[in-house]
Amino acid sequence: MHPTPATPAAQATIRRILETAVEAFAEKGFAGARMDEIAKRAKVNKATIYYHIGNKAALYSAVLHETLGQRADLFIETVGRGRTPEEKLRRYVRCIVENIMRYPSLPRIFMREAASLGAHLPPQTATDLGRIIGVLTQTLAEGRRAGVFVAATPVLIHFMIVGALGYYAQMESVIQRFVREAAVDHPPAASFEASAKEIEDLVVNTVRAVPVTAIARPIPAEKGDRS
Amino acid sequence: MHPTPATPAAQATIRRILETAVEAFAEKGFAGARMDEIAKRAKVNKATIYYHIGNKAALYSAVLHETLGQRADLFIETVGRGRTPEEKLRRYVRCIVENIMRYPSLPRIFMREAASLGAHLPPQTATDLGRIIGVLTQTLAEGRRAGVFVAATPVLIHFMIVGALGYYAQMESVIQRFVREAAVDHPPAASFEASAKEIEDLVVNTVRAVPVTAIARPIPAEKGDRS
Amino acid sequence: MHPTPATPAAQATIRRILETAVEAFAEKGFAGARMDEIAKRAKVNKATIYYHIGNKAALYSAVLHETLGQRADLFIETVGRGRTPEEKLRRYVRCIVENIMRYPSLPRIFMREAASLGAHLPPQTATDLGRIIGVLTQTLAEGRRAGVFVAATPVLIHFMIVGALGYYAQMESVIQRFVREAAVDHPPAASFEASAKEIEDLVVNTVRAVPVTAIARPIPAEKGDRS
């Protein structure tokens, strides 16, 4: 990126570029996004992007820093204000939900990043992400110690949340398509906010320590079962 | 695709191409995958791919049909052999887990597909996927009628499973990196199989109807909460 | 071409290939014609063409030899049977017309050949063509000596005939299109045979020695005329 853009005009240009780029990367991925189109949609000349920001890679980094890198502190602080483990967990989910609602393209970018094993992920982003998951780790441990949570791997829970939200957030249209084409009986899809609330409840349910009597015995797989 | 290759030699060639292509698409995505490289890695001439299969799009379609489309029937049959709703749900999760273990690249492809709103999804794949999710829909409805499951949107549950498994399955390296870079206390990541089992339990937990007394009251968001 | 095809089956195959090839070369030209398509339309395997005939260039040569190379003798003999110069000229035109009607694709091939300055023309064909034009030369000279023809360059007359016939023969559809799109007043196009007859008359008219009184004085170009 260019050394401190002087004019506010330039800053506006940069912001416009970044905002366009987020969407482009989310829609098409790193390889699929076209500098040409980003420039056109941001209403700048292609060369302007190179002048202000640099590479395609640099642009991608800038986008990730903007949408995720700066959020770790906010996560830590917000979750920290919860009083019980469950409240903390709910706050954690809500933080994620809110960040997704603010940057609806983020989970899409992140799905791709996961798929490519973080190939394009800038180091800073990785660090920030680690800090975020750290909060969840502490929360789960606290709940376990207090006897209200079962044991659960934090990373797993995190990706369960993000996975479900991510898939769901941007995929209503696709889902509807699936449902329509396979003529299966299916309840209508709810709004993202409603789904987010449902996920919040489900996640709490997931890790909650339940009375022993409520647990059904797992059924052992049949002999010769191909599944 | 060419109408059924005559010689078994040709079939072997096709298989080799497809196997290479799955990985390529998973690694780099549809836009990022290079026909050149697929050919080289499959040890065929590039033109051979076009001779046998056709397009990049056709190749992609063939890959998805190979790894997912042909397994829908297996899903339906296997889940159907479960006797209780919970057993069916566990079977469903296990089916997904096994398919992922057999085709570890599949969830990666699907993550990208979700991210691009199914832009490259061939129609048949949509149909196949719809059939698979249909099984889950029936299972959840059955459990709900029997009073052992809470209400839950099937698509949501499906993507929760796939999301968590998908993110997790191929991301151990990335996760380790996150964990390492975040200076937090963190339990070591378990193997995929162990995680899969954990997810199976968690999912069952997720939809299980719990006695009212065990449910903690949700805590309302504070005023001034930066949400 | 292969050394004397033994079986009659092979000869039939070859004929089928050639007939298909004429059309293909006429429609798309040498560069535009596709061996693949010729094979498919001739209902043979692509390799069969190579087995029996050889190259794309060899195929083209074979086509020209078939449709034009062997016709010179016929031209010479037929025209020779005319008793007056005018009759000979009419016979010449008719020979061309008939050859075109027998091989409707020939003028198309020839137009392209003219356009590329005979780049692909095999030597034998050039010789044959020279002999054909030779007949016209003799006819015109004879008419000139008898005082019934004006002086005219034979090659020019020949290409006038072929040009008009060639353009016209295969272009009714295009012409109709032109006429339609440019909403000009235009008589309906006649059939090829009628046009051929018209051309025959016109050509005779063209070279006929007319009484001096019938000739209008050519009008000198205006000063400053940009034309």
Place this chain on the structure above:
Amino acid sequence: MHPTPATPAAQATIRRILETAVEAFAEKGFAGARMDEIAKRAKVNKATIYYHIGNKAALYSAVLHETLGQRADLFIETVGRGRTPEEKLRRYVRCIVENIMRYPSLPRIFMREAASLGAHLPPQTATDLGRIIGVLTQTLAEGRRAGVFVAATPVLIHFMIVGALGYYAQMESVIQRFVREAAVDHPPAASFEASAKEIEDLVVNTVRAVPVTAIARPIPAEKGDRS
């Protein structure tokens, strides 16, 4: 094509590209012309052609518009200044001759176009051509009404002119080859300009209404004529 290039430098580039392209299309045809070679001969990068013009098809269209489309008005105006039908007809021929002399490649392109039934002909070219032939139509009708022309199909006359000129203009070398290889007595080929003048006279002769006495009776085809 790009919306009006800003700099004159770019305009020069475009002109260079177009000029090279005319020749390439004339020499090798649409299918045979290579963008690679056009770029090299025009001394631009291949991508520059795509930047300024677009497609191979667009390039072809631009070429035709440059060499023919823009001259329709000139045709109409110039011919219109003729006072008698014969003068108009002569002007028409001269217009064609001059356009060919200015763009010697044009008739070659048109020959191929005729051969492929206008497969690549851009719509606008069809319109332009229609306008041009429209002038001839009016001229011939005028002459017919005045009793100085015989009835003749305009399109036929046009293609007779273009055909003869076209074949002849670019084929001196081929013709010489024919003449040389055919061991016949043959007058030496004249220059293009001389031929053009000859064609002008011939064409006028062609449509001139001649006194009945001057017309030789057409000789009926003999029985058994191999026609």
Place this chain on the structure above:
DNA sequence: AATGAATGAGCCTTCATTCAT
């Protein structure tokens, strides 16, 4: 600060041709 023009490298695809059977 910003842009139109230009480019080198590479990508998807096609095509004439050959090989093994």
Place this chain on the structure above:
DNA sequence: CATGAATGAAGGCTCATTCAT
């Protein structure tokens, strides 16, 4: 005699990037 499979060599087109202004 004929064919399915395979391939090397382009060919058209795109794209990230740079240059000159």
